Amino acid sequence: MRLQGAIFVLLPHLGPILVWLFTRDHMSGWCEGPRMLSWCPFYKVLLLVQTAIYSVVGYASYLVWKDLGGGLGWPLALPLGLYAxxxxxxxxxxxxxxxxxxxxxxxxxxxxxxxLVVSTALIWHPINKLAALLLLPYLAWLTVTSALTYHLWRDSLCPVHQPQPTEKSD
Structure with missing residues (x-):
């Protein structure tokens, strides 16, 4: 893998790093405590999975870029524009x-x-089948994060569904 490949693998990590740098004071503890879902993985597991998936998706975009001849041009506009x-x-x-x-x-x-990820996979499939298949773990990841987000959203709208603090018996 050339230098361009490394750039493609690292590019997806730029956003989370910038978000963390600019918003780290607002992040701490928001989903901890009573809001934490019992089936939610630990934060470090989520971070590890997200890092791996962003790297895989970045590599997949590199494969598409390489198979379309590299550089910049119209053949790259739709597949990599949709990815962007x-x-x-x-x-x-x-x-x-x-x-x-x-x-x-x-x-x-x-x-x-x-x-968008499903659309990207469908567009990438004729270009590079492996790149399209590498988006499947991302779809699985989005399913998990959507479920977590849905539960947090539902709990914020319906206090009945919010976890109640347990009473300590003396």
Missing amino acids: VQLTISWTVLVLFFTVHNPGLALLHLLLLYG
């Missing part, structure tokens, strides 16, 4: 969820992102 939009929406979800603390709006963006 998808990446931007993905980064926006992080801001909406962790900074704005709006799980409803984040959920809408996640559903839009899901459609």
Whole structure:
């Protein structure tokens, strides 16, 4: 893999790093405590999975770029343009969820992102089948994050569904 490949693999990580740098003071503890879902993985597991998936998706975009001849040009406009939009929406979800603390709006963006990833896979499939298949773990990841976000959104709208603090018996 050439230098360009490394750039493609690292590019998806730029958004989360920038979001963290600019919003880290607003992130701490928002989804901890009573809001934490019992089936939600630990934060470090989520971070590890997201890092791996962003790297795989970045590599997939490199495969498409390479198979279309590299460089810049019209053949790359739709496949990588759609990918760029998808990446931007993905980064926006992080801001909406962790900074704005709006799980409803984040959920809408996640559903839009899901459609964009499916569209990207369909467009990439004739270009590079492996690249399209490498988007499948991303779709699985979006399913998990959408479920988590849905539950947080539902709990914020319906206090009945919110986890209640347990009473300590003396």
